[in-house]
Structure formats: structure tokens, C-alpha cells
Amino acid sequence: MFNDNEIINIKESKKKWESEVVDKAIKRFPERKEKFSTVSDIEVDRLYTPENMENSDYEKDLGYPGKYPYTRGVQPTMYRGRLWTMRQYAGFATAEESNKRYKYLLEQGQTGLSVAFDLPTQIGYDSDHSLSAGEVGKVGVAIDSLKDMEILFNGIPLDKVSTSMTINAPASVLLAMYIAVAEKQGVSQDKLRGTIQNDILKEYIARGTYIFPPEPSMRLITDIFEYCSKNVPKWNTISISGYHIREAGATAIQEVAFTLADGIAYVEAAIETGLDVDDFAPRLSFFFNAHNNLLEEIAKYRAARRIWAKIMKNRFKAKNEKSMKLKFHTQTAGCTLTAQQPDNNIIRVTVQALAAVLGGTQSLHTNSRDEALALPSEESVRIALRTQQVLAYESGVTETIDPLAGSYYIESLTDQIEEEAMKYIEKIDELGGMPQAVEKGYVQKEIQNSSYKYQMEVESNERIVVGVNKFQTEEKHHEDILKVDPEVERLQKEKINKLKSTRNNDEVKKNLANLKKLAKTDENLMPYILSAVKSYATLGEICDVLRSVFGEYEQSVIL
Amino acid sequence: MNLEERLLHGDKRACARVITIMENNQKKAFEIIRNNYHKTGNAYVIGITGPPGSGKSTLTDRLTRELLNRGKKVGIIAIDPTSPFTGGAILGDRIRMNDLSLNENVFIRSMGTRGSLGGLSKAAQGAIKVLDIYGVDYIFVETVGVGQSEIDIVKAADTVLMVMVPNLGDDIQAIKAGIMEIADIFAINKSDIDGADKTQVEIEMNLDLNQGEDYRPPVLKVSARKNEGIGSLVDEIVGHREYLEETGELKKRRKRNTKMEILNLVEEELMEIIFSKMKKESSFDAIIDNVVSRKLDPYTARDNIIKLI
Amino acid sequence: MDMPIRVLVAKPGLDGHDRGAKVIARSLRDAGMEVIYTGLRQTPEQIVAAAIQEDVDVVAMSILSGAHNHLFPKVVNLLKEQGADDILIIGGGVIPEDDIPELKKSGVKAIFTPGTSTKDVVKYIENHIKR
Numbered sequence: 001m002f003n004d005n006e007i008i009n010i011k012e013s014k015k016k017w018e019s020e021v022v023d024k025a026i027k028r029f030p031e032r033k034e035k036f037s038t039v040s041d042i043e044v045d046r047l048y049t050p051e052n053m054e055n056s057d058y059e060k061d062l063g064y065p066g067k068y069p070y071t072r073g074v075q076p077t078m079y080r081g082r083l084w085t086m087r088q089y090a091g092f093a094t095a096e097e098s099n100k101r102y103k104y105l106l107e108q109g110q111t112g113l114s115v116a117f118d119l120p121t122q123i124g125y126d127s128d129h130s131l132s133a134g135e136v137g138k139v140g141v142a143i144d145s146l147k148d149m150e151i152l153f154n155g156i157p158l159d160k161v162s163t164s165m166t167i168n169a170p171a172s173v174l175l176a177m178y179i180a181v182a183e184k185q186g187v188s189q190d191k192l193r194g195t196i197q198n199d200i201l202k203e204y205i206a207r208g209t210y211i212f213p214p215e216p217s218m219r220l221i222t223d224i225f226e227y228c229s230k231n232v233p234k235w236n237t238i239s240i241s242g243y244h245i246r247e248a249g250a251t252a253i254q255e256v257a258f259t260l261a262d263g264i265a266y267v268e269a270a271i272e273t274g275l276d277v278d279d280f281a282p283r284l285s286f287f288f289n290a291h292n293n294l295l296e297e298i299a300k301y302r303a304a305r306r307i308w309a310k311i312m313k314n315r316f317k318a319k320n321e322k323s324m325k326l327k328f329h330t331q332t333a334g335c336t337l338t339a340q341q342p343d344n345n346i347i348r349v350t351v352q353a354l355a356a357v358l359g360g361t362q363s364l365h366t367n368s369r370d371e372a373l374a375l376p377s378e379e380s381v382r383i384a385l386r387t388q389q390v391l392a393y394e395s396g397v398t399e400t401i402d403p404l405a406g407s408y409y410i411e412s413l414t415d416q417i418e419e420e421a422m423k424y425i426e427k428i429d430e431l432g433g434m435p436q437a438v439e440k441g442y443v444q445k446e447i448q449n450s451s452y453k454y455q456m457e458v459e460s461n462e463r464i465v466v467g468v469n470k471f472q473t474e475e476k477h478h479e480d481i482l483k484v485d486p487e488v489e490r491l492q493k494e495k496i497n498k499l500k501s502t503r504n505n506d507e508v509k510k511n512l513a514n515l516k517k518l519a520k521t522d523e524n525l526m527p528y529i530l531s532a533v534k535s536y537a538t539l540g541e542i543c544d545v546l547r548s549v550f551g552e553y554e555q556s557v558i559l
Numbered sequence: 560m561n562l563e564e565r566l567l568h569g570d571k572r573a574c575a576r577v578i579t580i581m582e583n584n585q586k587k588a589f590e591i592i593r594n595n596y597h598k599t600g601n602a603y604v605i606g607i608t609g610p611p612g613s614g615k616s617t618l619t620d621r622l623t624r625e626l627l628n629r630g631k632k633v634g635i636i637a638i639d640p641t642s643p644f645t646g647g648a649i650l651g652d653r654i655r656m657n658d659l660s661l662n663e664n665v666f667i668r669s670m671g672t673r674g675s676l677g678g679l680s681k682a683a684q685g686a687i688k689v690l691d692i693y694g695v696d697y698i699f700v701e702t703v704g705v706g707q708s709e710i711d712i713v714k715a716a717d718t719v720l721m722v723m724v725p726n727l728g729d730d731i732q733a734i735k736a737g738i739m740e741i742a743d744i745f746a747i748n749k750s751d752i753d754g755a756d757k758t759q760v761e762i763e764m765n766l767d768l769n770q771g772e773d774y775r776p777p778v779l780k781v782s783a784r785k786n787e788g789i790g791s792l793v794d795e796i797v798g799h800r801e802y803l804e805e806t807g808e809l810k811k812r813r814k815r816n817t818k819m820e821i822l823n824l825v826e827e828e829l830m831e832i833i834f835s836k837m838k839k840e841s842s843f844d845a846i847i848d849n850v851v852s853r854k855l856d857p858y859t860a861r862d863n864i865i866k867l868i
Numbered sequence: 869m870d871m872p873i874r875v876l877v878a879k880p881g882l883d884g885h886d887r888g889a890k891v892i893a894r895s896l897r898d899a900g901m902e903v904i905y906t907g908l909r910q911t912p913e914q915i916v917a918a919a920i921q922e923d924v925d926v927v928a929m930s931i932l933s934g935a936h937n938h939l940f941p942k943v944v945n946l947l948k949e950q951g952a953d954d955i956l957i958i959g960g961g962v963i964p965e966d967d968i969p970e971l972k973k974s975g976v977k978a979i980f981t982p983g984t985s986t987k988d989v990v991k992y993i994e995n996h997i998k999r
Contacts, residue, residue, distance in 0.1 A: 119882035119933055123909075131911065134938025135882050208884015208908050213784075248887045335887070339982045372982045374964045375934070440612060448890055455891050459985050468983045478965065484934065554617065554784070555907050559649045559893055572952060575923035583871045646872060647897035653918060654907040660917040667921055671872070671902050 001058050002050045010050050022046070038296040039463075040251035041453075042416060048408035056411060061306070065401045069309040071302050071414070072402040073360040074325040079398035084356075085363035086388045087164060089331065091116035091141035092375055093488045095151035098141040102156060104378070108385060112194075114164040114365060115152070116140030117174070122209040124170045124543030127492035137488035139375075140166075144496050145538045149177040150184065159187040163194035164239070164329070164363075169211035171198040172220055172526055173542050176533040179232070195236035195285055195329070198224060201262040202241050204438050204553065206248035206447065211543060214435045216550035218269045220525065225270050225280040227526035236285040238266060239329060246289035247335045249451020252300045253417055255289060257424030258434075258443055260307055264425070265434040267316055277316045281323035288361075290352035291333045297352070298404055299413035301328070301359030307418055307425075330356035331365040337372040340475060341467035345369040350387050357391055358404055364388055375482045441558035448559065496538065503536040511535050512545050519549040563591045566693055571666060574693040578668055581685035588685065595692045600813075602634070602691040603800055606716030607701040608709070613722045614748040616655035617783040619699050623659055625793045626697055632664040634690035636683055638702035638709065641671040648672070652701065666690060672708060679708045681827065684715060684820060710741070715816045717809065718799045719743045720792075723762065725754035739765060743776050744795050750780035750788070774802065829868070836867045873901040873997060875926040878915045879908050880943065883933035888960060888982075892928060895986035896993070912942040920952055925997040928989075931961040936971065944975035954998050960984065 002010070036044040045052075056062075063069060066076035075081060088105055091098045102113055117140040120132035126144045127136045136142050143149055153163075158181065167174045175196050179189050200217040203210040210217070221238065228237045242250075242259030250258065263284065270280050288304065290297055308326035312318040332352035337345045346369050353366050366384040368376030376384070392398055404410045424446075431437040438444070457463040464470045511532040518528050532542050565573035581588035605622075609615050616637065623633045637652035648671035659665045668686060672679045683700060690698050700716060702709045713719055721742035739762075747758050762778050769775075777795050781788030803809035837843040846863065849855035877893045879886055886908060893903045904922045906915070919927050927947070931939060940959050947955055959971065960980040968979050978992055 123882055125882075131882060131909070134935035135933055138934035139883070203884070206884075208886060209882075210884075247885075249891075337982075372962060374962065448894075451887055452891055452894050455895075455986065459987060465983075469985075483964070486938075551785075555654060557651055557654050557905065557907055559651055559890060559905060572920050572923075572950060575921050579874075579923045641902075642897060645898050646900040647902060648872075649893055649897050649903045649905055651905045651907075653904060653922075657906060657910065657914055657918075660914045660921070667918075669902075669904050669922055673872070 001053055001056055007051055007054055014047075014049055014051065038252070038413075039291060039293040039454075040253055040296060041450075042253070042296065042413070042420075048412055050408060052408050052412035056415070061415075062405060062411075068313065068321070068324060069306045070325055071306045072405055074305065074327055074362075078360060078401040079357075079392075080401070083392050083398065084361050085112040085162065086110050086385060086392075087112040087114045087329070087363045087365055088381060088385055089114040089116050089164075089166065089365045090381065092118075092139075092482070093137040093141065093484050094491060095141055095143065095148040099152055099154055099156075101378075102152075105381070105385070106156070106161070108382060109389065110385060112162045112164065112363060113156070115166065117165070117167055118142045119209065121174075121539060122167060122169065124173075124211050124539060124547075126496055126538050126540030127489060128496050129540055133489070136492055137484050142488065142492045143174065143177070143539060144492060145499055145536050146177050146180055146533050147495065147499055147536065149174075149181050153178075153181050153185075157187070158182040158185055159191045161193075164196075165194065166197050168197050168200055168203050168207075168209055169217065170539060170543055171196045172224055172529050173533060173539055175224065175232075175235075176526065176530040179530060180534050189232045190234070192232055193234045195239050196224070197241060197287070198238040199241045199262065199266075199287075201265060201434055201438060202244050202259075204556070205245060205258065205262075205443050206250075207241075207244040208555075210553045212546065212550040213553045214439070216519075216546075217553075218266075218435075219273075219522070220546075221266065222270050222273045222275070223524045223526050225283070226273070226275060226524055228283065229275070229279050233283075235283065236327075237280065237283045239285050239287045240266065241287040243287050243289045243331050245447065246291060246333065248447050249335075249454060250447045251450050252291065252293070252296050253420045254424065254446060254450060256300055256304045256307065256417060257421035257428075258447075259286065259288070260304065260311065260421065261425050261428045261434045261437070263308065264311065264315070267312075268433065271316070277312075277318050278320040278323050281312060281316070281318055282320060282325075285362075286326055286328035288328050288330050288356075289333050290330050290356040290359075290361075290364075292336050292348060292351060294351055294355050294358075295404075295410060296413060296417075297355035298359045299410050299417055301330075301356070301361065302402075302405075302410075302414045303417040303421065304328070305360070306414070307421060327362045329363040329365070330359075330361040332356070332367045334367055334371060337367060337369070338465065338468050339372040341473060342369045342373060342478065344467050345372070346383060346387065349384060350391075353387055353391055354395070354397065357397055358402075360402060370478070373478055375484065377482045439556060441556050444556070445558050499536060499538070507535045508532070508537045508541070512537055512541060515542065516545045516549060519546055562587075563594065566591065566689070567595070569694055574666060574689060575668070577689045578686045581689055582670065582673075582682040584681075588689075592685070592688050592692070596688070599688055599691040602687070602695050602698050603718070604687055604698045604700060604716045605796060606713035606719045607699055607722060608703065608713045608719070609722030609748075610724070611703055613724045614783050615701050615703075615722050616652040618722055618746065618748055618781070618789075619652075619701050620656040620659060621783045621786055621789045622793060622796075623656070623665060623699065625789050627662065627664055629793070631696040632694060633666075634687075634693070634695040634698040635659075635665070635667045636670060636686050636690075636698065636700045637667065638670045638672060638679070638683065638700070638712070640703070641673045646673070666693065666695065680711045680715065680820075680823065683712045711819075714741055715820065717803065717812065718796055720796070721745050723747050723758055724749045725752045725758045740769070743774075743799050744792070745776055745778040746788075746792055747778065747780045748783055751782050751785065755780055773806075774808075832868060833864060837864075871999075873926065873993060874904065874922060874924040875901050875928055875993065876904045876906065876915065876919050876922060876924045877928050877930075878906045878910050878918070879931070880910050880912060880915060880929055880939040881931055881933055881935040882909055883931060883935075884908055885932045886930070888932075889930040892930070892960070892986060892989060895990060896928075899990040899994075901990075901993070912939060912946055915943050916946040916950060916952075919947065919955060920950055924955060925999070926956045926958065926993055928993075929957075929959045931959070931963075934962070936961060936963050937967055940971055940976050941974035948975070956993065956997050958989075958992070960989075 062071045065073035119135045121143045125132050228235045240263045242255040246255040305326045309324040312324040332349045366387050368380035368384045370380045428437045515528045639650045641648040650669035896903045958978045959976050
């Protein structure tokens with residue numbers, strides 16, 4: 001971007017500045033630290049100048065929004081055209097209660113739904129399973145059968161909202177339920193918009209709600225890719241998630257690298273089943289974390305877009321531009337929230353959300369201030385949503401596209417994250433791809449090392465966490481904390497009992513037997529799961545059938 | 560009931576506690592073993608070793624299930640390395656055997672190598688005796704095949720099972736050098752991965768070099784995760800046991816191991832006595848210095864030290 | 869020879885967030901303890917069986933899903949039934965302060981919430997185990 005002479009001059013003048021101005025200043029006032037680094041341990045220089053962009057080529061590395069390699073954004077007009085989708089992840093207790101919260105959020109100006117399921121649902125157990133005891137309705141809504149799903153979306157027109165569902169191992173079952181509810185509303189599947197998380201690899205790596213071993217899990221995922229490409233064309237079939245990888249303690253570089261390596265694994269699996277890359281790749285979406293380090297995060301999103309575009313174009317020979325565009329949802333980092341002085345979390349979330357917006361996110365969830373204490377209260381959720389609205393309507397950062405581009409530091413950091421992430425991706429390729437790297441425990445180990453290092457830095461006060469290891473105050477009692485009534489568990493059990501005595505059990509049995517038979521073949525299971533769901537077979541019953549054929553995953557832990 | 564009686568009644572907590580005091584070298588444990596040693600010898604000990612990541616723990620889990628199906632009671636001692644810097648350890652083998660925790664007829668104990676010379680084999684062999692008294696039929700001792708003390712433990716078993724995985728590459732060379740000759744059975748785990756056949760051929764070729772021996776270790780392909788080949792592997796273990804019993808090899812082997820054990824115990828005790836005397840007189844360092852500066856020769860130094868006892 | 873403190877680190881319930889449990893496991897090891905790590909999705913029965921067979925001094929549990937009021941006391945009671953109430957039981961995770969008094973009454977000796985230094989956990993264990 002600068003010619004050689006200019007760079008030489010700048011290098012010289014910078015040296016002069018350092019010796020004549022900086023050195024003197026440092027002698028009088030030493031810098032605060034010997035070494036400055038980002039939260040991901042990337043060293044930060046005192047000053048960035050055009051010399052840091054020496055090798056950068058504007059057209060090739062940055063280009064234009066909506067054009068390859070999409071460093072500056074995936075849409076041509078970005079937020080000047082349409083703001084990001086404000087999507088607060090919510091759900092707790094029963095379908096009835098969550099339905100009320102969704103309607104409240106839509107009234108408050110939220111533009112998309114994001115469903116949180118409780119752990120038994122995420123792991124494919126009904127509320128009456130012995131392992132569900134104590135967990136029903138706790139971290140999300142309990143869904144046992146289509147009956148619950150009908151209540152969850154009661155009065156919400158599914159052709160009008162887009163719905164994101166955080167569901168992985170049993171994603172096909174919940175998607176089938178969603179399709180069935182829509183059908184009852186008179187909405188055909190081709191009109192449905194939304195996303196299922198459906199990203200099993202990061203469950204093995206970081207989040208832990210797996211059910212089946214990798215092989216059958218990948219098959220369920222590619223079944224969904226194929227089914228949706230034909231029947232639910234507007235549905236995002238997977239949300240390849242770095243969020244949880246980061247939450248588990250990864251650095252920004254690891255977040256990008258491991259997420260994109262997961263993406264590569266899904267693309268490879270789909271191509272292996274005979275799908276054409278451009279048939280499914282446009283429906284892949286991503287999900288990233290927004291951590292505290294503002295500039296590093298912005299650079300992270302930009303680097304991720306550029307790497308993915310290159311991978312899709314060069315490695316997988318995608319032809320359709322849509323296949324190369326990395327679209328992503330962002331959630332602010334739950335792990336940065338502190339139980340101490342919880343109101344400080346509002347400020348953290350603001351900085352993190354700003355990073356996501358400046359990084360060009362397509363949708364955003366902002367965490368509530370009280371989430372290190374319990375589930376968020378209604379008031380906290382509203383403040384979190386208002387944070388997004390202030391950024392969108394008052395801050396002005398939405399009026400021009402990718403406003404930080406060209407910053408010597410941002411561009412240099414973007415390059416650096418790309419380079420370092422590619423090293424990881426190459427290492428994972430060497431290990432035989434992501435499933436093998438996970439099996440060997442390599443990825444988990446890398447994340448644990450980062451996480452442990454970070455914790456030790458906080459404990460030695462090398463890293464300051466406001467209110468935790470500096471600026472502490474006496475904590476006051478926190479009022480207004482949302483609690484889930486243990487009664488929910490009993491209610492759900494009652495509902496299951498009633499359902500089982502009123503549905504057509506012969507039909508359920510027939511559908512489950514059929515599913516079992518076909519699970520052993522390589523036929524696409526989606527249509528059969530859909531039939532089972534429609535006959536009101538429960539989530540647990542369907543998953544049990546699949547468990548009996550596929551077996552269960554055993555955790556690979558290396559500490 | 561006192562601890563010993565509870566142990567004899569098959570109380571798991573008592574068994575666990577006796578292993579602890581055994582591991583911590585407390586007299587009470589030796590007393591219990593002394594009182595009951597005549598009843599031991601019924602448990603059959605299988606050493607399981609192999610490189611990290613070969614799936615030893617999962618395989619141990621599957622073998623145990625198979626033995627349970629055959630009506631046996633099983634003890635498992637799972638050994639992981641202790642950090643030489645902190646003395647701490649993370650013992651994570653249990654993760655692969657969590658479902659067995661609740662089984663009436665299984666007792667699982669994790670152990671750290673704890674560093675001190677000979678300490679581990681003493682602790683592990685002590686635990687084996689406790690489990691024997693407790694009344695198990697089979698004992699698995701599972702450990703990574705690195706480090707002399709770990710190899711010593713495996714050697715002390717009745718049957719040594721070596722777990723391999725395909726595509727080990729150079730690792731197989733290292734293992735070959737140290738530990739391959741003590742294996743009685745080879746199991747190639749994860750045999751659904753490409754390369755299992757090649758690994759099998761490599762091992763067989765290695766075994767060909769030892770022709771002339773009466774017993775040739777079988778090489779089996781298994782998959783612990785998919786639960787394939789486990790029954791045959793247990794059959795081979797039982798077969799090896801029968802072979803040892805019929806040929807009188809078991810007696811010989813146990814005699815060899817007992818001799819080693821006693822020698823180790825004596826050596827350890829002697830060293831302890833010597834070092835405690837030395838510490839008092841703080842003369843060991845002085846002796847070494849004298850030998851280094853050629854004022855004294857090592858043989859005279861030896862005689863001087865022995866005189867201390 | 870010094871007897872290392874033995875600690876069972878367990879994740880009862882269904883939640884898969886094991887960052888905290890793993891960090892604790894490593895710091896206890898670095899403090900010279902023997903840590904038996906049992907991984908995710910442990911039932912109270914499995915935790916108690918492991919604690920007994922391993923003859924641990926401490927059971928340390930982590931829950932972030934909100935199921936602590938159900939699962940922590942269950943582990944305490946099962947240990948009591950086995951006569952193993954000398955084992956020190958501690959817990960950690962996202963636990964509302966209102967729940968803490970009740971958990972302590974049930975027999976969980978200490979609760980560590982987000983932001984706790986691992987050093988504090990080490991110190992607490994060293995000062996409170998029964999030997």
C-alpha cells in the first residue's frame with residue numbers, strides 16, 4: 001500500500017523518533033510494563049506504522065465489503081442496509097414460561113429468537129430420566145416432546161421470526177419438532193428461517209453435551225445438510241462454534257483456528273457423502289465469542305472471514321460466492337463476567353459488543369450482568385438488549401463499513417492472527433483432521449494450557465480483573481435473582497405421563513422400530529425422525545433408539 | 560469390627576484404607592498382611608502396559624466386564640506418573656472405568672508413581688496383596704511402560720499384556736528395545752484404524768527373532784471402544800495362565816518375582832538404615848568428597864559404610 | 869515419606885463446563901496433591917463409590933448448571949450412609965449466595981464461586997482435612 005521508498009523513510013524516521021524522543025521519555029517515566037500483550041498473549045508494540053503493512057496488498061488482502069476475501073464484511077452495505085439481528089439467548093423452566101419470555105423480548109424490539117434448552121434436552125434425556133434429576137428447566141427450557149414445542153412457539157408465527165436453537169447432539173430431533181410445529185401453524189418448511197447449532201466437534205472439545213461417538217454424529221449432521229438443502233433451503237444447518245472453545249480458555253488465535261478446523265471437518269464429511277460443496281456451504285454459519293480485548297477481537301473476526309474465504313475457494317474449490325462468506329453470530333464472553341460487583345459486567349459487555357459490531361457480526365447476544373450469579377433476571381436481560389440498541393442507534397459506528405480498516409495495528413494484528421491460526425490448522429491437518437486431533441486430546445490439551453496460564457496470570461496479578469484482584473469492595477447482597485422452581489421437574493414428568501397415556505402408542509412403537517432399522521443403514525434419517533416426532537415419540541425415546549444403534553461417546557481427557 | 564476384620568469381610572472402605580496405609584508405608588498395614596499372608600496367592604495378576612494413548616484404561620474396563628460376565632471378582636490398580644517437581648499427580652484412568660465404580664465385584668484404585676526408588680513397586684505389590692486378601696480373583700495392574708519402576712511392577716505380574724496401537728511409528732522401536740521381551744500377550748487396540756495389519760506383522764517379525772522359546776506370545780487385534788475381540792483376549796489370558804500352571808512355569812515365575820521382591824525390600828531397608836545413620840553423622844557427603852579427591856578409593860568407602868550398620 | 873493429600877475432583881450432573889474443574893485439578897496437583905479426576909456426568913453414587921475406593925481426603929465438586937441444591941447434598945448423604953463423613957466435601961461453580969447457607973448446613977464445608985483464587989482452595993484444603 002506504500003511504495004518502497006516511503007517505507008524506508010518511515011523506518012528511518014521511526015528510529016529517529018525512538019532514539020530522540022521515546023528513549024528520553026522512558027528514562028524519566030518508564031513504561032508500566034516491560035512487555036505488553038493481548039489477552040491471547042500476542043505481543044503488542046508501542047506504535048504501529050505503515051512499516052507493519054509493508055507486505056499488504058489492498059485489493060488482495062482487504063478488498064471491498066461483499067467481495068472476496070471478505071475481510072471488510074460479507075454484505076456490500078453492512079449495517080447501512082440492515083442492522084445485525086439482536087438475538088438474546090433465552091429459555092428456562094417450562095415451555096409455557098419460556099414462551100412468555102420470548103413474547104416479551106419480541107415486544108421489546110428483539111428481532112430473532114434464540115432458544116436455550118435445559119441439559120437433559122441437550123443430552124437427549126426426558127425429564128423423567130434418573131440423570132435429569134435436579135437439571136430439568138435449569139439452564140434452558142425442558143422439551144420432552146412435540147407437545148412442549150407446540151407450547152414454546154404458541155402464538156409466534158414461524159414464517160415471521162428467525163429462530164436459533166442451541167442444540168447439538170439431538171439437533172435433528174429438535175429441528176424435526178420445529179418443522180412439525182410450523183406445519184401445524186400452516187407454515188411450510190421452505191419458509192422457515194433460523195439456525196441449529198448442530199456442531200458436535202466442539203462438544204467433544206469444550207462444551208460436553210455429546211451423546212454419540214464421532215462417526216454416527218457426523219452422519220446425523222450430514223443428513224441434516226442434505227435434507228435441508230432440498231426441503232428447508234433458508235435454514236442455517238450448522239453454527240460452527242468457537243464461542244465455547246474460547247469459554248473453555250482458548251486464546252483468540254486458538255478460537256479462530258479450532259473453529260475453522262471444525263468447519264473444514266464438516267465440509268469434508270459432507271463432500272464425502274457425495275454432496276456438492278456449493279449445495280450446502282452457503283448454509284454454514286459460525287458463532288464466535290466477543291472477549292475483552294477490543295482491538296484483538298475486531299482483528300479476529302476480520303482474520304476469520306479472510307481465512308475461511310481462502311479455504312473455501314482454494315481448498316474446496318467452491319464456485320458460489322455464498323460458500324466463501326463467513327457469516328457469524330456473536331455472544332459476549334460469559335467467562336469474563338464476574339460475580340464481584342456484577343454491575344461492572346454491563347461495561348464489559350458494552351466493550352465486547354462494540355468489538356462484535358466493529359468486526360461485522362450478523363447477529364449478537366449480549367450477556368446479562370448477573371450471569372455469574374444465576375440465570376438472568378428480566379431487568380438484566382433488558383439492559384443487555386438496550387446495550388445493543390445504544391450501539392446500533394446512538395454510537396455512530398454503524399454508519400460506515402469496517403471503520404477500523406487501515407489502522408496499522410488492526411491490519412497487522414489481522415495478519416498475525418491469520419498466520420498463527422493457519423499454523424494450527426496445518427498442525428491439525430498433519431494429525432489427520434479435527435476428529436483425530438480431538439481423539440488424541442491435542443486440541444483439549446492446547447486449550448487447557450492456555451486456560452491454566454491465564455488463571456495463573458490473574459492469580460499473580462499480572463492480569464488485572466477489576467473488582468476481583470484489584471479495586472475490590474465489600475460485596476452487597478444481590479437481590480432479584482431468578483430461580484427456577486423445582487416444581488418444574490414434577491410438572492414435566494406429569495406431562496410425559498399424560499402424553500404416554502393419550503398418544504397412539506402403536507404408531508410410536510412402529511415409528512421407533514423403523515428408525516432403529518434405518519439407523520443401521522446409511523439412509524438419511526431426517527424423514528424418519530420427523531415421523532417419530534409427529535407421532536409424539538419423546539426426545540428420550542428417539543435418542544435411546546439411536547443410542548442402541550450408535551453407542552455412546554466416551555470422553556477423551558488428557559490433563 | 561476393626562480394620563482387618565472389615566477387610567476380611569469384603570468391606571470396600573476398609574480395603575481402600577489398608578491400601579492407603581500400605582502406600583504410606585505404615586506398620587499397621589504390614590501387620591495385617593502378616594496375619595493373612597498364608598491366604599494369599601489366589602488372585603491372578605495381569606500387568607497391562609503400552610504407550611500413552613493406546614487405550615489401556617478402556618481395554619482394562621472391557622476386560623473387567625468380560626471377567627465379571629464370567630462370574631469373577633476383579634481388582635484394578637491404575638498407575639499414573641507423579642510430577643517430579645511438585646510431588647502431585649493427576650490420576651485420570653478412572654474416567655474410562657466410571658461405570659465399573661458401582662459394581663459390587665470391582666475395586667478400582669488409582670496410584671501415583673510418587674518418585675522414590677522402589678517405592679512404587681512396593682506400594683503396588685502391597686496393594687496387590689491387600690486386594691488378594693480382600694478376595695478378588697483377578698487383579699489388573701495398569702501402567703505406561705516407561706520408567707524402570709513401572710516396568711518392574713509389570714514384570715511382577717503373572718501375565719503381562721502389552722497394548723499396542725497401529726501407526727506408532729518410531730515409538731515401536733523404543734518399546735521394542737525395553738519391554739517387548741517381557742510381554743506374554745500382545746493386543747493391538749483400535750484395530751479398526753488402517754495400519755493394524757502392518758503393526759501385527761511388525762510384532763510377529765520381532766517375535767520370530769526369539770525363535771526357539773517354548774512359548775510364543777499371541778498377537779491379537781481388538782477394539783476396546785467397539786468391544787471387539789475382548790472375549791478372545793480374555794481367553795488368551797486364561798490360556799496363558801493354564802499354560803503356566805500346567806508347565807510349572809507359574810511357580811517358577813512367582814518364585815523369581817518373590818525373590819526380586821524380597822531383595823528389593825531388603826535393599827530398600829538397608830539403604831534406609833544406612834542413610835539415616837549417615838544423616839546423623841552427615842558423613843556421606845564427606846566420604847564422596849574424599850573419593851572424588853582421591854583420598855579414598857570407592858571400595859574402602861564401601862567397607863566404611865557397611866561398618867556403620 | 870510425606871503422604872500426599874488425595875482429592876477427588878468430580879463433575880456431578882449433566883453440565884459439560886469443565887474449565888474450572890480442570891484448572892482446579894491442575895492447581896491441586898501443582899500444590900503436591902494427588903488428584904483423581906473422574907470427568908463429566910457423574911452420578912452422586914459414582915462419585916461416592918470412587919471417593920471410597922480411592923480413600924480420598926477431599927471430594928471437590930463443580931456444577932454450573934444450577935443443579936447443586938439437588939446434587940451436592942445427595943453426595944454428602946451417600947457418603948454419610950457409607951460411614952465416610954470424615955471426608956471433606958467442597959463445591960464450586962455458579963452458585964447463588966442465597967443457596968450457600970443451606971448447602972453448608974447439608975454438609976458441604978465450603979463453596980467457591982467464580983473469581984476464587986486456586987490458591988485459596990489449596991489453602992482451604994490444607995487447613996481443613998482430617999488426618
